[in-house]
Amino acid sequence: MTEILVSEVGPRDGLQSIDRVMSLEAKKAWIAAEAAAGVKEIEVGSFVPPSLLPQMADTAELVAFARTIPGLNVVALVPNAKGAARAVEAGVHAMSIPFSMSETHSLRNVRKDHPAMLAEIAEVAQIANAGGVHFAVGLSTAFGCTIEGAVSEEQVVRLAAAAAEAGAQEFSLSDTTGYADPAQVKRLIGKVRGAVGDKLTTLHLHNTRGLGLANALAGLEEGITTLDASLGGLGGCPYAPGASGNLVTEDLVLMLNSMGLKTGIDLAKLLEVRQILAEALPGEPLYGFTPDAGPMLDYNERIAPKESEA
């Protein structure tokens, strides 16, 4: 059975996309419950200035808490070298820096052009290496940008190669805008792999246009082994214009488990974790087909059912 790593990014990508601040206690309960359901990696927050994202102000405390959970890989996002130093100090297992393939988006978002970002990545890589922390680069807006429109695949390949040169140990392709389609996913994985090889492991997909799981499938078929997702699709409203809409962890796990891929996640337990979100963020919309659709057939029953005819 092929093992697939489902990386929960809700505590970071979900929570940073909503205005409300979730309490530290609720975040801890969420992380603990997902780990107990079998989730092996969680991005618990990001080391950005609390003045910019008050939702992430307790990331260091969350890292310390998450580190106490046996077997859990604790990840945080870092925007720059300063954040990387804080992440190392907090004790993360791994850190990830977003690198926007659209230069306009990069300038708008972090006020850095591509050369400045590559310099930042080199600095982060040094800090990560010195701290013995795994360091990944998220190639964001890789499938298109709401400002620039389409992004050249050759440009993504070139920038990925440059980031690898600068010290990135691992890469994800990130559909920040929900523009990805399955053919593009396959094509771009192939091209980027040509530049950085097996360092490309991960897809970070949004479900803005409902293509999230189809894009995930396309990625799996090209050898992607890690998929980011957010419990309840938290932070994105698939039915509102401009919404981000992370891939829903529950629906992703349903698909992977049904296909006989090994996630190690107990879907029934995972579904129970929604209750923590519902109580901590009353009225916040939670998405996903799985919670209401009734149970899926078990994989083992699927592949060897009894015959109904004599």
Place this chain on the structure above:
Amino acid sequence: MTEILVSEVGPRDGLQSIDRVMSLEAKKAWIAAEAAAGVKEIEVGSFVPPSLLPQMADTAELVAFARTIPGLNVVALVPNAKGAARAVEAGVHAMSIPFSMSETHSLRNVRKDHPAMLAEIAEVAQIANAGGVHFAVGLSTAFGCTIEGAVSEEQVVRLAAAAAEAGAQEFSLSDTTGYADPAQVKRLIGKVRGAVGDKLTTLHLHNTRGLGLANALAGLEEGITTLDASLGGLGGCPYAPGASGNLVTEDLVLMLNSMGLKTGIDLAKLLEVRQILAEALPGEPLYGFTPDAGPMLDYNERIAPKESEA
């Protein structure tokens, strides 16, 4: 460019799943508008007794109307030989009979076991041949049954072969219950094709668990060339237990067009057709991510964008 036939089944599968009866005029407007958007095949209704499904009572009139639209392939569902005779008389181009792979479901639904259904299929085939009408068999509950649970793939293969022997010219695999997963879709297509070859052309998918487009992608990769879908996912509520939830035509077309597959359908025009449903069935939920997510990047721009760097 590979041509993919998107077969609109909303006027049949969508409308038969809701209690309300849509007026003949609204149905005509719907069919005409979808054809004008580029949809080349529409299942306009079913020839069941009006006492059972009053929503379908005007199917013969709809067939006559749809036949006046140039280039449109006009399909109707028939439950049995009696319905087939009515379909031929009405002038359909093609008819389709559902054949439930779960014998329990078949008995419950049409009070016929598998041998009785095969006899019916043989009779329908004769009527279709005599009338010069194309005749397809829909292998329903092929991916599992809410009553029986998993359905043996070997049983599906055996029954498909028997139906081909009885005169079926074409086959669809139908995920009546929303149990299909992408691995199963690929596996079952391969097995059924071993029995009936290229007569297997079509997937009829429901989006009950959100896997509809991923399953469609799996089918395309196995050479499926026709995909059934329902405008606005009419008739199925993906967020309610037990709901059917047809694949949403708009989302399917978005995916296919984005991938550079040729549907001949103008997505912007297709989205406008939702207004006809909204006006004819006020308050009836319409689904799909595409209508609210904002426009997708154009395929030609996607594959050859300008570079943002000098």
